[in-house]
Each structure stands twice: as C-alpha cells, then as structure tokens.
Amino acid sequence: MAGVSELEPAAFQALYSAEKPKLEDEHLAFFCQMGKRGLQAMQVAGSLGYTGARNYAGAYREWLEKEG
Numbered sequence: 001m002a003g004v005s006e007l008e009p010a011a012f013q014a015l016y017s018a019e020k021p022k023l024e025d026e027h028l029a030f031f032c033q034m035g036k037r038g039l040q041a042m043q044v045a046g047s048l049g050y051t052g053a054r055n056y057a058g059a060y061r062e063w064l065e066k067e068g
Contacts, residue, residue: 005048021050023048023049023050025052027052027054028045028050028052029055030053031059031060031063032060033061034059034061035055035057038055038056039055039057041055
C-alpha cells in the first residue's frame with residue numbers, strides 16, 4: 001500500500017473525504033489531545049516536504065477549555 005504522501009489527489013479524497021494538501025500550502029495544522037502526536041505528525045509532514053506544517057501546541061484540551 002502506498003504511503004499517504006504518494007496517493008494521487010483523487011485517491012486521497014476518496015480515502016479521507018478531504019482535499020489532499022499541496023506541499024506549499026501555508027496552513028496545514030496538526031493537533032491531538034495532549035500535543036505529542038500532533039508534534040510528531042507535523043515533523044513527519046515536514047520531512048515529506050510540507051513547508052507550511054504547524055503544530056497547535058496547546059492541543060485539543062486547550063482549545064476545548066477556550067471554547068467552553
């Protein structure tokens with residue numbers, strides 16, 4: 001099975017119901033419950049050439065507290 005970065009845009013759309021981000025997209029944010037997995041995802045995306053990959057350091061918990 002091909003890695004996510006190797007998927008054609010149509011296959012990515014079919015699999016994830018979302019448009020495949022372009023390598024040069026400026027706003028590609030990752031987050032998770034506590035912050036560690038979001039950071040890891042951002043690092044992987046960066047290593048694949050996604051120059052705009054960012055991690056929401058406050059994680060989902062912080063966002064949820066601000067929304068509540």
